Amino acid sequence: MYTQSVKYVKDPLWTWKNFVERGITDAVVTRPEIMESWQRCRVLDVDPYDGIGKDRLGHSELQQLFISNSQLVEVAKPFMHTVYQSVQGSGFMVVITDKEGRILHTCGDTGILDKAASTIQFIKGTNWSEQAVGTNAIGTALVINKAIQISGPEHFCQSHHYWTCSGAPIHNYLGEIIGCFDISGPAEYVYLHTYGMVVAAVEAIENQLRKEVIQEEKNRAYELLSAVTESVTEGLLAVDNEGRIIHINLAAQKMLRFSHKNVTGEFLNSLLGSQNNLTDMFVHHPWKTDAEMVLELSGESIQFTCSSRPITQGDGSISGVVFTLLEINKVRRLVNRMVGATARFYCKDIIGESEVMKKALKLIFVAANSRSNVLLTGESGTGKELFAQAIHNHSGRSDGPFVAVNCAALPRELIQSELFGYNEGAFTGAKRGGNPGKFELANEGTLFLDEIGDMPIELQVNLLRVLQERKITRVGGNKEIPVDVRIIAATNKNLLKDIEEGRFRQDLFYRLNVFSIHIPPLREREEDIELLTMYLIRVFSESLGKQIKGADTEFLQAIRNYSWPGNVRELQNAVEFAINIAEEDYLTVKELPRTVVSYPRLIRTEGKVISLLEVERITVESTLNQFNGNITQTAKALGIGRNTLYDKLKKLGVRA
Numbered sequence: 001m002y003t004q005s006v007k008y009v010k011d012p013l014w015t016w017k018n019f020v021e022r023g024i025t026d027a028v029v030t031r032p033e034i035m036e037s038w039q040r041c042r043v044l045d046v047d048p049y050d051g052i053g054k055d056r057l058g059h060s061e062l063q064q065l066f067i068s069n070s071q072l073v074e075v076a077k078p079f080m081h082t083v084y085q086s087v088q089g090s091g092f093m094v095v096i097t098d099k100e101g102r103i104l105h106t107c108g109d110t111g112i113l114d115k116a117a118s119t120i121q122f123i124k125g126t127n128w129s130e131q132a133v134g135t136n137a138i139g140t141a142l143v144i145n146k147a148i149q150i151s152g153p154e155h156f157c158q159s160h161h162y163w164t165c166s167g168a169p170i171h172n173y174l175g176e177i178i179g180c181f182d183i184s185g186p187a188e189y190v191y192l193h194t195y196g197m198v199v200a201a202v203e204a205i206e207n208q209l210r211k212e213v214i215q216e217e218k219n220r221a222y223e224l225l226s227a228v229t230e231s232v233t234e235g236l237l238a239v240d241n242e243g244r245i246i247h248i249n250l251a252a253q254k255m256l257r258f259s260h261k262n263v264t265g266e267f268l269n270s271l272l273g274s275q276n277n278l279t280d281m282f283v284h285h286p287w288k289t290d291a292e293m294v295l296e297l298s299g300e301s302i303q304f305t306c307s308s309r310p311i312t313q314g315d316g317s318i319s320g321v322v323f324t325l326l327e328i329n330k331v332r333r334l335v336n337r338m339v340g341a342t343a344r345f346y347c348k349d350i351i352g353e354s355e356v357m358k359k360a361l362k363l364i365f366v367a368a369n370s371r372s373n374v375l376l377t378g379e380s381g382t383g384k385e386l387f388a389q390a391i392h393n394h395s396g397r398s399d400g401p402f403v404a405v406n407c408a409a410l411p412r413e414l415i416q417s418e419l420f421g422y423n424e425g426a427f428t429g430a431k432r433g434g435n436p437g438k439f440e441l442a443n444e445g446t447l448f449l450d451e452i453g454d455m456p457i458e459l460q461v462n463l464l465r466v467l468q469e470r471k472i473t474r475v476g477g478n479k480e481i482p483v484d485v486r487i488i489a490a491t492n493k494n495l496l497k498d499i500e501e502g503r504f505r506q507d508l509f510y511r512l513n514v515f516s517i518h519i520p521p522l523r524e525r526e527e528d529i530e531l532l533t534m535y536l537i538r539v540f541s542e543s544l545g546k547q548i549k550g551a552d553t554e555f556l557q558a559i560r561n562y563s564w565p566g567n568v569r570e571l572q573n574a575v576e577f578a579i580n581i582a583e584e585d586y587l588t589v590k591e592l593p594r595t596v597v598s599y600p601r602l603i604r605t606e607g608k609v610i611s612l613l614e615v616e617r618i619t620v621e622s623t624l625n626q627f628n629g630n631i632t633q634t635a636k637a638l639g640i641g642r643n644t645l646y647d648k649l650k651k652l653g654v655r656a
């Protein structure tokens with residue numbers, strides 16, 4: 001009985017038969033994993049006398065399968081071949097499947113591959129899950145998520161009893177099953193070491209997949225870093241503790257004149273020479289903000305501002321430094337933009353279709369294409385600054401700054417330092433580090449000297465010298481700084497008369513008056529008045545949020561009759577005023593400032609007596625209007641003091 005029972009216990013085929021035919025389980029002979037799998041197969045209604053792979057993919061589905069598992073196949077293939085080499089000739093084959101158990105790739109001795117194909121259809125594209133072909137190392141390993149060896153009658157299907165196979169699931173870096181690695185061969189050659197080989201191969205494949213993910217992440221991080229560092233205009237440069245470049249963006253590469261080389265990995269010192277402020281800064285001061293420095297690069301001396309930050313590791317140690325570099329010229333350009341040192345207007349923005357205006361507008365392009373200084377003449381408010389901006393914008397200097405200086409508005413004692421700058425300690429109250437003047441700020445651009453006629457005669461000689469020598473010396477300094485500036489000067493005065501009367505230097509006049517454009521007053525171009533009015537109605541309606549559609553005939557008649565001493569600026573003020581108080585869709589004469597309506601009436605009332613007081617009121621009102629209510633300028637224009645003007649305003653009942 002005992003011997004019999006041992007025989008019974010040791011015969012796996014008998015156990016299999018007992019199970020598939022009578023449903024008897026034998027927990028002593030059969031390993032629990034196998035028994036559980038058999039039970040699953042029964043539930044799944046797998047035919048134990050079949051086991052032929054019938055669930056096979058067609059050609060196009062097979063292609064799709066390869067595409068979606070291409071990374072796994074690419075990574076696994078070399079390992080499959082290595083494993084195969086060590087079992088070559090012993091009748092074994094190596095297989096990988098996808099996560100469902102579908103065969104992706106096989107390699108092995110031709111005889112065994114043929115046998116597998118012809119007997120059980122164990123070929124690419126066939127489903128080798130438990131559900132399809134019963135208990136087997138591939139399908140079962142995928143269900144239990146563990147490596148397993150299954151031999152002979154442990155297979156649920158009889159047609160597999162010839163085989164022994166060892167399978168192990170392959171996981172991605174997230175621990176999810178993505179496939180299975182398997183070694184299969186004749187059951188008579190069952191070796192435990194094939195199981196070990198499968199486990200080792202899967203470990204190697206999973207490692208390689210992890211490395212690839214890390215590499216992909218690194219690549220993505222690098223691409224992101226590059227996109228970020230290339231999107232800024234500053235130069236960015238990172239160096240390690242030894243001074244080796246670890247990252248550099250294109251802007252830094254250009255600034256440091258490394259443009260054509262791949263300098264990553266090179267020592268900063270050997271590229272820039274050991275005596276350079278960058279390395280010095282890196283060694284001694286890892287934290288700096290906007291430090292000014294000069295680098296001698298390929299025979300050029302380049303000025304930068306440089307900020308630096310240490311690269312700190314997770315443990316707090318410093319592994320290098322990141323530098324942010326900005327060329328000073330660019331900094332200046334940015335500052336100019338911030339302080340409004342840019343020109344907004346182009347020729348198309350200047351309204352005017354009168355013949356005189358058309359002629360003047362044409363000259364803008366002639367002036368823009370020449371390098372000569374330009375003198376703009378015309379009454380106040382005729383658009384001289386507009387012309388100056390348009391000349392700059394149409395010239396080859398349009399990328400450079402446009403710096404405007406109103407010579408009449410600068411206190412006499414400040415003109416020198418405003419124009420030429422000053423050094424630290426030049427005078428009490430001088431800024432630390434000194435200050436660049438308008439000439440330096442306008443470098444490579446245009447300097448617009450408005451109201452040049454108001455430049456004090458004793459300073460005119462300094463200006464003349466700069467125009468001749470193209471170099472400035474800061475107040476309190478002795479170094480000459482070269483400046484490349486195009487001058488456009490403007491005046492509403494008769495400079496020839498000023499020369500005669502000794503208020504303006506003739507030599508300076510000839511320096512400035514190389515090319516001159518006269519902008520005619522509004523009263524000499526009546527056609528433009530209406531055009532400008534309609535344009536201004538549109539502009540102000542929009543900016544003041546009104547729906548004004550135009551002006552009635554009486555309104556237009558009144559503006560045509562007025563003499564516009566303040567030219568376009570005065571017209572602009574009048575239209576803005578009218579739009580502000582308008583309540584209807586069309587402007588009427590009621591909305592025009594009183595001076596515009598009454599002044600021409602005064603001229604036309606020949607013979608009719610007007611009181612002196614009325615004349616005075618009209619004159620004061622129109623002058624105030626011309627200077628935008630500015631008391632100082634109005635008083636100056638009327639030739640009276642500010643206090644006298646205040647008295648008059650009170651007496652005449654005029655509000656400033």
Ligand SMILES: Nc1ncnc2c1ncn2[C@@H]1O[C@H](COP(=O)(O)OP(=O)(O)OP(=O)(O)O)[C@@H](O)[C@H]1O
Pocket residue numbers: 349350351352378379380381382383384385386387450490492568569572
């Ligand atoms: N033809 C024009 N088209 C549109 N706007 C104009 C025109 N002429 C002048 N302006 C506008 O009129 C105002 C005065 O122009 P601008 O300051 O250029 O005159 P200006 O001659 O330089 O005056 P000033 O001599 O008082 O400095 C500005 O707001 C300008 O935009």
